[in-house]
Amino acid sequence: MRAALYVPIVKEQQVRYLLCIYHNDPYQWFSDQVVLLTELAGRTWNKLARLEAEERLKASEENYKAIVNQSVSGIFKIALDGRILFANEYFTKMLGYTPEELQEMRVTDLIHPDDREKTYIGLSNMVQTGKPFDMEKRLKRKNQSVLWVTNYVAPLFDGLKEPTGALVVSVDISRQKAVELQKDEFISIASHELKTPLTSVKAYGQLVQQTLKEGNTEELDDMIGRMNLHIDRLVNLVSTILDTTKLERQEFSINLEQLDINELITEKVKENQLAAPHFHFVLHPCTALWIYGDKISLGQVLNNLISNAIKYAPHGSTITIDCRQEEAGVKVSVTDQGIGISEKDQEKIFEKYYRSVGLLESGRSGIGLGLYLCGEIIRRHHGEIGVSSSLGQGTTFYFTIPSIPQK
Amino acid sequence: MKTIAFVEDDLGILDVARFIFERAGYTIRLHHSAGSLLSQLHSNPDIFILDKQLPDMDGLDLCRRLKTNADTSAIPVLMLSANPQIKSLASAAGADAVMEKPFEIKDLLSVVSQLTSSRHN
Incomplete structure:
Protein backbone atom coordinates (compact mmCIF):
# COMPACT_ATOMS: atom_id res chain seq x y z
CA MET A 1 0.00 0.00 0.00
CA ASN A 69 -1.36 40.70 -39.59
CA GLN A 70 -4.88 39.77 -40.72
CA SER A 71 -5.80 43.44 -41.04
CA VAL A 72 -6.61 44.73 -44.53
CA SER A 73 -4.95 48.02 -43.66
CA GLY A 74 -1.25 48.72 -43.37
CA ILE A 75 -0.14 49.09 -39.73
CA PHE A 76 3.30 50.30 -38.78
CA LYS A 77 5.15 51.80 -35.87
CA ILE A 78 7.71 54.58 -36.15
CA ALA A 79 10.21 56.13 -33.75
CA LEU A 80 10.35 59.91 -33.32
CA ASP A 81 13.32 60.07 -35.72
CA GLY A 82 11.19 58.37 -38.40
CA ARG A 83 12.73 54.88 -38.20
CA ILE A 84 10.24 52.13 -39.00
CA LEU A 85 10.23 49.81 -36.00
CA PHE A 86 7.51 47.44 -37.13
CA ALA A 87 5.25 46.91 -40.16
CA ASN A 88 2.46 44.38 -40.59
CA GLU A 89 2.27 42.00 -43.54
CA TYR A 90 -0.39 44.05 -45.33
CA PHE A 91 1.76 47.20 -45.28
CA THR A 92 4.69 45.29 -46.80
CA LYS A 93 2.33 44.01 -49.54
CA MET A 94 0.94 47.51 -50.17
CA LEU A 95 4.42 48.88 -50.86
CA GLY A 96 6.24 45.82 -52.18
CA TYR A 97 9.05 45.92 -49.59
CA THR A 98 10.07 43.02 -47.30
CA PRO A 99 9.73 43.61 -43.51
CA GLU A 100 13.55 43.60 -43.28
CA GLU A 101 13.86 46.27 -45.99
CA LEU A 102 11.25 48.43 -44.25
CA GLN A 103 13.08 48.21 -40.93
CA GLU A 104 16.17 49.66 -42.61
CA MET A 105 14.16 52.66 -43.85
CA ARG A 106 12.79 55.89 -42.50
CA VAL A 107 9.18 56.82 -43.03
CA THR A 108 10.20 59.83 -45.16
CA ASP A 109 11.72 57.42 -47.71
CA LEU A 110 8.19 56.11 -48.35
CA ILE A 111 6.43 59.47 -48.74
CA HIS A 112 6.03 61.19 -52.10
CA PRO A 113 8.35 64.27 -52.14
CA ASP A 114 5.39 66.65 -52.64
CA ASP A 115 3.67 65.34 -49.49
CA ARG A 116 6.69 65.31 -47.17
CA GLU A 117 6.31 68.85 -45.83
CA LYS A 118 2.69 68.43 -44.75
CA THR A 119 3.66 65.12 -43.08
CA TYR A 120 6.43 66.86 -41.06
CA ILE A 121 3.94 69.52 -39.98
CA GLY A 122 1.36 66.87 -38.98
CA LEU A 123 3.88 64.83 -36.97
CA SER A 124 5.33 67.88 -35.27
CA ASN A 125 1.83 69.08 -34.23
CA MET A 126 1.08 65.59 -32.90
CA VAL A 127 4.25 65.57 -30.76
CA GLN A 128 3.38 69.03 -29.36
CA THR A 129 -0.29 68.39 -28.67
CA GLY A 130 -0.23 64.62 -28.05
CA LYS A 131 -3.32 64.29 -30.22
CA PRO A 132 -3.82 61.81 -33.11
CA PHE A 133 -4.41 63.06 -36.67
CA ASP A 134 -5.20 61.71 -40.11
CA MET A 135 -3.91 62.76 -43.52
CA GLU A 136 -4.38 61.85 -47.20
CA LYS A 137 -1.03 61.46 -48.92
CA ARG A 138 0.89 59.66 -51.61
CA LEU A 139 3.35 56.89 -50.76
CA LYS A 140 5.99 55.54 -53.12
CA ARG A 141 6.03 51.79 -53.75
CA LYS A 142 9.32 49.92 -54.21
CA ASN A 143 8.64 49.96 -57.97
CA GLN A 144 8.35 53.80 -57.70
CA SER A 145 4.61 53.83 -58.52
CA VAL A 146 2.35 56.07 -56.43
CA LEU A 147 -0.11 54.76 -53.85
CA TRP A 148 -2.77 57.08 -52.38
CA VAL A 149 -3.47 56.38 -48.69
CA THR A 150 -5.20 57.90 -45.70
CA ASN A 151 -2.89 57.56 -42.70
CA TYR A 152 -4.42 57.54 -39.20
CA VAL A 153 -1.56 58.48 -36.88
CA ALA A 154 -1.65 58.08 -33.07
CA PRO A 155 1.19 59.07 -30.73
CA LEU A 156 2.95 56.49 -28.52
CA PHE A 157 4.25 57.47 -25.04
CA ASP A 158 6.76 56.05 -22.57
CA GLY A 159 6.16 55.54 -18.82
CA LEU A 160 6.84 59.23 -18.19
CA LYS A 161 4.21 60.16 -20.76
CA GLU A 162 6.87 61.48 -23.11
CA PRO A 163 6.18 60.81 -26.84
CA THR A 164 8.36 58.02 -28.25
CA GLY A 165 6.91 57.59 -31.72
CA ALA A 166 3.67 56.87 -33.50
CA LEU A 167 1.43 54.03 -34.53
CA VAL A 168 0.09 54.48 -38.06
CA VAL A 169 -2.86 52.75 -39.74
CA SER A 170 -2.56 53.21 -43.49
CA VAL A 171 -5.65 52.70 -45.66
CA ASP A 172 -5.31 52.29 -49.45
CA ILE A 173 -7.62 54.89 -51.12
CA SER A 174 -6.30 54.53 -54.65
CA ARG A 175 -9.66 53.31 -56.02
CA GLN A 176 -11.50 56.27 -54.47
CA LYS A 177 -8.84 58.64 -55.86
CA ALA A 178 -9.19 57.09 -59.34
CA VAL A 179 -12.97 57.70 -59.22
CA GLU A 180 -12.39 61.31 -58.08
CA LEU A 181 -9.89 61.82 -60.89
CA GLN A 182 -12.32 60.34 -63.43
CA LYS A 183 -15.07 62.63 -62.14
CA ASP A 184 -12.85 65.74 -62.35
CA GLU A 185 -11.72 64.77 -65.83
CA PHE A 186 -15.34 64.19 -66.88
CA ILE A 187 -16.41 67.63 -65.61
CA SER A 188 -13.56 69.24 -67.51
CA ILE A 189 -14.37 67.33 -70.74
CA ALA A 190 -18.13 67.91 -70.43
CA SER A 191 -17.58 71.66 -69.88
CA HIS A 192 -15.45 71.82 -73.01
CA GLU A 193 -17.98 69.85 -75.05
CA LEU A 194 -20.83 72.09 -73.87
CA LYS A 195 -18.89 75.27 -74.62
CA THR A 196 -18.43 74.36 -78.30
CA PRO A 197 -22.15 74.47 -79.32
CA LEU A 198 -22.64 77.32 -76.82
CA THR A 199 -20.05 79.36 -78.74
CA SER A 200 -22.08 78.97 -81.94
CA VAL A 201 -25.40 79.68 -80.20
CA LYS A 202 -24.02 82.81 -78.54
CA ALA A 203 -22.49 84.05 -81.79
CA TYR A 204 -25.70 83.47 -83.78
CA GLY A 205 -27.64 85.23 -81.03
CA GLN A 206 -25.43 88.30 -81.43
CA LEU A 207 -25.62 88.13 -85.23
CA VAL A 208 -29.45 87.94 -85.13
CA GLN A 209 -29.57 90.94 -82.81
CA GLN A 210 -27.24 92.92 -85.08
CA THR A 211 -29.19 91.89 -88.21
CA LEU A 212 -32.48 93.00 -86.64
CA LYS A 213 -30.93 96.39 -85.80
CA GLU A 214 -29.78 96.77 -89.40
CA GLY A 215 -33.28 95.91 -90.61
CA ASN A 216 -31.83 93.29 -92.95
CA THR A 217 -34.09 90.31 -92.32
CA GLU A 218 -33.18 88.17 -95.33
CA GLU A 219 -30.55 86.13 -93.49
CA LEU A 220 -32.50 85.85 -90.25
CA ASP A 221 -34.32 82.63 -91.12
CA ASP A 222 -31.04 80.89 -92.02
CA MET A 223 -29.28 82.14 -88.86
CA ILE A 224 -32.08 81.12 -86.54
CA GLY A 225 -32.25 77.68 -88.22
CA ARG A 226 -28.52 77.19 -87.63
CA MET A 227 -28.79 78.42 -84.07
CA ASN A 228 -31.55 75.85 -83.43
CA LEU A 229 -29.31 73.04 -84.72
CA HIS A 230 -26.67 73.96 -82.15
CA ILE A 231 -29.30 74.21 -79.44
CA ASP A 232 -30.34 70.63 -80.40
CA ARG A 233 -26.69 69.55 -80.03
CA LEU A 234 -26.64 71.06 -76.56
CA VAL A 235 -29.92 69.38 -75.64
CA ASN A 236 -28.56 66.02 -76.85
CA LEU A 237 -25.39 66.43 -74.79
CA VAL A 238 -27.28 67.37 -71.65
CA SER A 239 -29.76 64.49 -72.23
CA THR A 240 -26.88 62.02 -72.57
CA ILE A 241 -25.39 63.19 -69.27
CA LEU A 242 -28.76 63.11 -67.49
CA ASP A 243 -29.69 59.69 -68.94
CA THR A 244 -26.38 58.25 -67.77
CA THR A 245 -27.08 59.52 -64.26
CA LYS A 246 -30.56 57.96 -64.44
CA LEU A 247 -29.04 54.65 -65.55
CA GLU A 248 -26.72 54.66 -62.55
CA ARG A 249 -29.62 55.35 -60.22
CA GLN A 250 -31.72 52.63 -61.88
CA GLU A 251 -34.21 55.34 -62.86
CA PHE A 252 -33.85 55.02 -66.62
CA SER A 253 -36.99 53.57 -68.18
CA ILE A 254 -38.08 52.97 -71.75
CA ASN A 255 -41.62 52.87 -73.07
CA LEU A 256 -41.96 50.12 -75.63
CA GLU A 257 -44.55 50.69 -78.34
CA GLN A 258 -45.07 49.33 -81.84
CA LEU A 259 -43.10 51.48 -84.25
CA ASP A 260 -41.87 51.41 -87.82
CA ILE A 261 -38.08 51.43 -87.53
CA ASN A 262 -37.76 52.46 -91.16
CA GLU A 263 -39.73 55.64 -90.57
CA LEU A 264 -37.57 56.51 -87.56
CA ILE A 265 -34.31 55.94 -89.50
CA THR A 266 -35.49 58.10 -92.41
CA GLU A 267 -36.43 60.92 -90.02
CA LYS A 268 -33.06 60.84 -88.24
CA VAL A 269 -31.05 60.70 -91.47
CA LYS A 270 -32.91 63.79 -92.75
CA GLU A 271 -32.20 65.69 -89.54
CA ASN A 272 -28.52 64.84 -89.65
CA GLN A 273 -28.20 65.62 -93.35
CA LEU A 274 -29.50 69.11 -92.59
CA ALA A 275 -26.95 69.57 -89.80
CA ALA A 276 -24.04 68.25 -91.89
CA PRO A 277 -24.56 69.22 -95.54
CA HIS A 278 -20.82 68.57 -96.19
CA PHE A 279 -21.43 64.80 -96.04
CA HIS A 280 -23.01 62.50 -98.55
CA PHE A 281 -25.69 60.36 -96.89
CA VAL A 282 -26.77 57.07 -98.46
CA LEU A 283 -29.80 55.33 -96.95
CA HIS A 284 -30.62 51.71 -97.75
CA PRO A 285 -34.06 51.46 -96.19
CA CYS A 286 -35.83 48.24 -95.34
CA THR A 287 -39.46 47.69 -96.16
CA ALA A 288 -41.74 48.72 -93.30
CA LEU A 289 -40.49 46.74 -90.32
CA TRP A 290 -42.28 46.90 -87.02
CA ILE A 291 -40.54 46.55 -83.72
CA TYR A 292 -41.37 47.12 -80.06
CA GLY A 293 -39.25 50.10 -79.24
CA ASP A 294 -38.95 53.41 -77.42
CA LYS A 295 -39.02 56.04 -80.18
CA ILE A 296 -37.10 58.67 -78.21
CA SER A 297 -34.36 56.31 -76.98
CA LEU A 298 -33.86 54.63 -80.35
CA GLY A 299 -33.80 58.09 -81.97
CA GLN A 300 -31.00 58.97 -79.52
CA VAL A 301 -29.07 55.83 -80.55
CA LEU A 302 -29.40 56.66 -84.27
CA ASN A 303 -28.44 60.31 -83.71
CA ASN A 304 -25.45 59.24 -81.69
CA LEU A 305 -24.15 56.74 -84.26
CA ILE A 306 -24.69 59.16 -87.17
CA SER A 307 -23.16 62.14 -85.36
CA ASN A 308 -20.11 59.99 -84.46
CA ALA A 309 -19.71 59.20 -88.15
CA ILE A 310 -19.91 62.93 -88.95
CA LYS A 311 -17.39 63.74 -86.25
CA TYR A 312 -14.72 61.23 -87.21
CA ALA A 313 -14.98 61.05 -91.00
CA PRO A 314 -13.45 63.49 -93.51
CA HIS A 315 -15.65 66.22 -95.00
CA GLY A 316 -17.28 65.23 -98.25
CA SER A 317 -17.14 61.51 -97.47
CA THR A 318 -20.08 59.11 -97.57
CA ILE A 319 -22.06 57.92 -94.55
CA THR A 320 -24.14 54.84 -95.28
CA ILE A 321 -27.16 53.86 -93.18
CA ASP A 322 -28.41 50.38 -93.81
CA CYS A 323 -31.50 48.60 -92.46
CA ARG A 324 -32.24 44.95 -93.15
CA GLN A 325 -34.31 42.06 -91.85
CA GLU A 326 -32.21 39.24 -90.46
CA GLU A 327 -33.02 36.05 -88.60
CA ALA A 328 -32.43 37.66 -85.22
CA GLY A 329 -34.58 40.67 -86.11
CA VAL A 330 -33.88 43.99 -87.71
CA LYS A 331 -30.25 45.03 -88.15
CA VAL A 332 -29.39 48.72 -88.51
CA SER A 333 -25.86 49.81 -89.37
CA VAL A 334 -24.09 53.14 -89.83
CA THR A 335 -20.87 53.04 -91.87
CA ASP A 336 -18.39 55.87 -92.30
CA GLN A 337 -15.15 56.36 -94.23
CA GLY A 338 -13.35 57.81 -91.25
CA ILE A 339 -10.12 57.10 -89.40
CA GLY A 340 -11.29 53.73 -88.05
CA ILE A 341 -10.97 52.26 -84.57
CA SER A 342 -8.18 49.95 -83.41
CA GLU A 343 -9.06 46.43 -82.21
CA LYS A 344 -7.97 47.38 -78.68
CA ASP A 345 -10.33 50.38 -78.65
CA GLN A 346 -13.19 48.33 -80.12
CA GLU A 347 -13.14 46.07 -77.04
CA LYS A 348 -13.73 48.99 -74.69
CA ILE A 349 -15.64 51.48 -76.80
CA PHE A 350 -19.03 50.79 -75.17
CA GLU A 351 -17.62 51.22 -71.64
CA LYS A 352 -18.60 54.27 -69.65
CA TYR A 353 -16.20 57.25 -69.94
CA TYR A 354 -14.06 55.39 -72.47
CA ARG A 355 -12.54 57.62 -75.12
CA SER A 356 -10.44 55.90 -77.72
CA VAL A 357 -6.70 56.50 -77.48
CA GLY A 358 -6.48 57.10 -81.25
CA LEU A 359 -9.16 59.77 -81.10
CA LEU A 360 -7.60 61.48 -78.08
CA GLU A 361 -4.23 61.59 -79.83
CA SER A 362 -5.87 63.11 -82.88
CA GLY A 363 -7.38 65.83 -80.67
CA ARG A 364 -10.96 64.73 -81.29
CA SER A 365 -13.24 64.97 -78.39
CA GLY A 366 -16.32 63.39 -76.87
CA ILE A 367 -17.55 62.86 -73.34
CA GLY A 368 -17.22 59.08 -73.41
CA LEU A 369 -20.89 58.49 -72.63
CA GLY A 370 -22.68 58.37 -76.00
CA LEU A 371 -21.84 54.79 -77.01
CA TYR A 372 -22.19 53.55 -73.43
CA LEU A 373 -25.73 54.95 -73.39
CA CYS A 374 -26.46 53.45 -76.85
CA GLY A 375 -25.36 50.02 -75.58
CA GLU A 376 -27.59 50.27 -72.50
CA ILE A 377 -30.61 51.39 -74.58
CA ILE A 378 -30.20 48.54 -77.08
CA ARG A 379 -29.81 45.99 -74.26
CA ARG A 380 -33.10 47.24 -72.82
CA HIS A 381 -34.66 46.46 -76.21
CA HIS A 382 -33.33 42.88 -75.88
CA GLY A 383 -31.00 43.65 -78.75
CA GLU A 384 -27.26 43.67 -79.39
CA ILE A 385 -24.86 46.43 -80.38
CA GLY A 386 -21.45 46.09 -82.00
CA VAL A 387 -18.71 47.62 -84.08
CA SER A 388 -16.46 46.46 -86.89
CA SER A 389 -13.59 48.57 -88.08
CA SER A 390 -9.99 48.64 -89.15
CA LEU A 391 -7.68 51.63 -88.88
CA GLY A 392 -7.84 53.92 -91.89
CA GLN A 393 -10.66 51.89 -93.43
CA GLY A 394 -13.72 53.42 -91.74
CA THR A 395 -16.08 52.04 -89.14
CA THR A 396 -19.46 50.31 -89.01
CA PHE A 397 -21.58 50.52 -85.87
CA TYR A 398 -24.61 48.25 -85.88
CA PHE A 399 -27.43 47.08 -83.65
CA THR A 400 -30.08 44.39 -83.91
CA ILE A 401 -33.51 44.45 -82.28
CA PRO A 402 -36.13 41.67 -82.42
CA SER A 403 -38.83 42.54 -84.95
CA ILE A 404 -42.53 41.83 -84.60
CA PRO A 405 -43.41 38.77 -86.73
CA GLN A 406 -45.45 39.73 -89.82
CA LYS A 407 -48.96 38.35 -89.80
CA MET B 1 -9.54 93.48 -98.02
CA LYS B 2 -7.79 91.64 -95.16
CA THR B 3 -7.68 87.84 -95.27
CA ILE B 4 -8.19 85.55 -92.30
CA ALA B 5 -7.15 81.89 -92.18
CA PHE B 6 -9.52 80.29 -89.66
CA VAL B 7 -8.64 76.77 -88.44
CA GLU B 8 -11.29 74.95 -86.38
CA ASP B 9 -12.54 71.36 -86.26
CA ASP B 10 -16.13 72.18 -85.33
CA LEU B 11 -18.35 72.71 -88.38
CA GLY B 12 -20.75 74.94 -86.44
CA ILE B 13 -18.03 77.35 -85.38
CA LEU B 14 -16.56 77.42 -88.89
CA ASP B 15 -20.01 78.37 -90.22
CA VAL B 16 -20.58 81.13 -87.72
CA ALA B 17 -17.03 82.47 -88.24
CA ARG B 18 -17.78 82.84 -91.96
CA PHE B 19 -20.93 84.87 -91.13
CA ILE B 20 -19.07 87.08 -88.64
CA PHE B 21 -16.04 87.93 -90.73
CA GLU B 22 -17.69 88.24 -94.14
CA ARG B 23 -20.21 90.67 -92.68
CA ALA B 24 -17.30 92.66 -91.19
CA GLY B 25 -15.65 92.93 -94.60
CA TYR B 26 -12.93 90.29 -94.34
CA THR B 27 -12.05 87.48 -96.71
CA ILE B 28 -12.08 84.27 -94.69
CA ARG B 29 -10.45 80.97 -95.57
CA LEU B 30 -11.88 78.09 -93.56
CA HIS B 31 -9.77 75.05 -92.62
CA HIS B 32 -11.04 72.11 -90.58
CA SER B 33 -7.54 70.77 -89.82
CA ALA B 34 -3.91 71.87 -89.47
CA GLY B 35 -3.06 69.79 -92.55
CA SER B 36 -5.61 71.69 -94.63
CA LEU B 37 -4.02 75.02 -93.61
CA LEU B 38 -0.42 73.90 -94.11
CA SER B 39 -1.15 72.53 -97.58
CA GLN B 40 -2.64 75.88 -98.67
CA LEU B 41 -0.04 78.31 -97.37
CA HIS B 42 1.05 79.48 -100.82
CA SER B 43 -0.63 82.84 -100.24
CA ASN B 44 -0.23 84.14 -96.74
CA PRO B 45 -3.24 85.54 -94.84
CA ASP B 46 -3.16 88.70 -92.72
CA ILE B 47 -3.95 86.74 -89.56
CA PHE B 48 -4.26 83.14 -88.38
CA ILE B 49 -7.09 82.27 -86.01
CA LEU B 50 -6.49 78.82 -84.52
CA ASP B 51 -8.54 76.54 -82.32
CA LYS B 52 -6.51 74.58 -79.78
CA GLN B 53 -8.22 71.25 -80.43
CA LEU B 54 -7.65 70.14 -84.01
CA PRO B 55 -8.07 66.66 -85.46
CA ASP B 56 -4.51 66.21 -86.66
CA MET B 57 -2.38 68.48 -84.45
CA ASP B 58 -2.63 70.50 -81.24
CA GLY B 59 -3.42 74.11 -82.22
CA LEU B 60 -0.60 75.29 -79.92
CA ASP B 61 1.91 73.17 -81.86
CA LEU B 62 0.53 74.62 -85.09
CA CYS B 63 1.04 78.11 -83.61
CA ARG B 64 4.67 77.28 -82.71
CA ARG B 65 5.23 75.94 -86.20
CA LEU B 66 3.86 79.10 -87.84
CA LYS B 67 5.91 81.30 -85.51
CA THR B 68 9.16 79.46 -86.27
CA ASN B 69 8.63 79.40 -90.03
CA ALA B 70 10.35 82.40 -91.68
CA ASP B 71 7.48 82.86 -94.17
CA THR B 72 4.76 83.04 -91.53
CA SER B 73 6.49 84.17 -88.31
CA ALA B 74 5.48 87.84 -88.79
CA ILE B 75 1.79 87.03 -89.28
CA PRO B 76 -0.24 87.51 -86.09
CA VAL B 77 -1.83 84.45 -84.49
CA LEU B 78 -5.01 84.57 -82.41
CA MET B 79 -5.71 81.40 -80.39
CA LEU B 80 -9.33 80.53 -79.65
CA SER B 81 -10.27 77.80 -77.17
CA ALA B 82 -12.84 76.63 -74.64
CA ASN B 83 -9.94 75.56 -72.42
CA PRO B 84 -9.69 77.95 -69.44
CA GLN B 85 -5.89 77.50 -69.35
CA ILE B 86 -5.56 78.79 -72.90
CA LYS B 87 -4.16 82.18 -71.86
CA SER B 88 -0.93 80.89 -70.34
CA LEU B 89 -0.57 78.08 -72.89
CA ALA B 90 -1.04 80.37 -75.89
CA SER B 91 1.44 82.91 -74.60
CA ALA B 92 4.08 80.18 -74.20
CA ALA B 93 3.41 79.01 -77.76
CA GLY B 94 4.10 82.50 -79.13
CA ALA B 95 0.51 83.53 -79.95
CA ASP B 96 -0.10 87.29 -80.29
CA ALA B 97 -3.56 87.18 -78.71
CA VAL B 98 -5.91 84.73 -77.12
CA MET B 99 -9.68 84.53 -76.63
CA GLU B 100 -11.76 82.06 -74.67
CA LYS B 101 -14.93 80.52 -76.13
CA PRO B 102 -17.75 81.51 -76.04
CA PHE B 103 -16.74 85.04 -77.12
CA GLU B 104 -18.36 88.40 -77.79
CA ILE B 105 -18.30 89.16 -81.53
CA LYS B 106 -17.35 92.81 -80.92
CA ASP B 107 -14.33 91.71 -78.84
CA LEU B 108 -13.28 89.22 -81.50
CA LEU B 109 -13.57 91.81 -84.30
CA SER B 110 -11.74 94.39 -82.23
CA VAL B 111 -8.77 92.06 -81.55
CA VAL B 112 -8.60 90.97 -85.19
CA SER B 113 -8.75 94.58 -86.36
CA GLN B 114 -5.93 95.61 -83.98
CA LEU B 115 -3.71 92.69 -84.93
CA THR B 116 -4.17 93.10 -88.67
CA SER B 117 -3.73 96.88 -88.69
CA SER B 118 -0.66 96.94 -86.41
CA ARG B 119 1.03 94.53 -88.80
CA HIS B 120 0.94 97.03 -91.66
CA ASN B 121 1.68 100.18 -89.65
Missing part, protein backbone atom coordinates in the same frame (compact mmCIF):
# COMPACT_ATOMS: atom_id res chain seq x y z
CA ARG A 2 1.27 3.47 -0.85
CA ALA A 3 0.91 6.71 1.05
CA ALA A 4 -0.15 10.11 -0.35
CA LEU A 5 -0.33 13.68 0.98
CA TYR A 6 -2.48 16.32 -0.77
CA VAL A 7 -1.95 19.99 0.03
CA PRO A 8 -4.50 22.31 -1.64
CA ILE A 9 -3.29 25.70 -2.95
CA VAL A 10 -6.19 28.02 -2.19
CA LYS A 11 -6.55 31.54 -3.54
CA GLU A 12 -9.59 33.71 -2.99
CA GLN A 13 -11.39 30.80 -1.33
CA GLN A 14 -10.95 28.57 -4.37
CA VAL A 15 -8.72 25.54 -4.76
CA ARG A 16 -6.52 26.56 -7.69
CA TYR A 17 -3.88 23.78 -7.57
CA LEU A 18 -3.19 20.63 -5.60
CA LEU A 19 0.34 19.76 -4.38
CA CYS A 20 0.53 15.93 -4.26
CA ILE A 21 3.30 13.94 -2.54
CA TYR A 22 3.39 10.15 -2.96
CA HIS A 23 5.25 7.49 -1.04
CA ASN A 24 5.79 4.07 -2.59
CA ASP A 25 5.32 2.29 0.72
CA PRO A 26 2.82 2.73 3.48
CA TYR A 27 3.89 5.81 5.43
CA GLN A 28 2.79 7.89 8.38
CA TRP A 29 3.38 11.63 7.61
CA PHE A 30 4.92 13.61 10.48
CA SER A 31 3.25 16.86 11.49
CA ASP A 32 6.42 18.96 10.79
CA GLN A 33 6.51 17.44 7.27
CA VAL A 34 2.89 18.55 6.75
CA VAL A 35 3.73 22.10 7.97
CA LEU A 36 6.78 22.23 5.68
CA LEU A 37 4.82 21.08 2.64
CA THR A 38 2.02 23.55 3.39
CA GLU A 39 4.66 26.32 3.49
CA LEU A 40 6.08 25.06 0.16
CA ALA A 41 2.63 25.08 -1.42
CA GLY A 42 2.20 28.72 -0.42
CA ARG A 43 5.51 29.73 -2.01
CA THR A 44 4.79 27.71 -5.14
CA TRP A 45 1.65 29.78 -5.68
CA ASN A 46 3.65 32.96 -6.36
CA LYS A 47 5.68 31.20 -9.02
CA LEU A 48 2.58 29.66 -10.57
CA ALA A 49 0.74 32.99 -10.61
CA ARG A 50 3.69 34.57 -12.47
CA LEU A 51 3.74 31.72 -15.01
CA GLU A 52 0.01 32.09 -15.49
CA ALA A 53 0.37 35.83 -16.16
CA GLU A 54 3.16 35.19 -18.67
CA GLU A 55 1.00 32.61 -20.47
CA ARG A 56 -1.88 35.08 -20.64
CA LEU A 57 0.39 37.82 -21.95
CA LYS A 58 1.83 35.49 -24.57
CA ALA A 59 -1.66 34.44 -25.71
CA SER A 60 -2.74 38.06 -25.81
CA GLU A 61 0.33 39.04 -27.87
CA GLU A 62 -0.33 36.19 -30.31
CA ASN A 63 -3.91 37.37 -30.52
CA TYR A 64 -2.92 40.99 -31.32
CA LYS A 65 -0.24 39.83 -33.75
CA ALA A 66 -2.86 37.78 -35.61
CA ILE A 67 -5.27 40.76 -35.68
CA VAL A 68 -2.54 43.12 -36.91
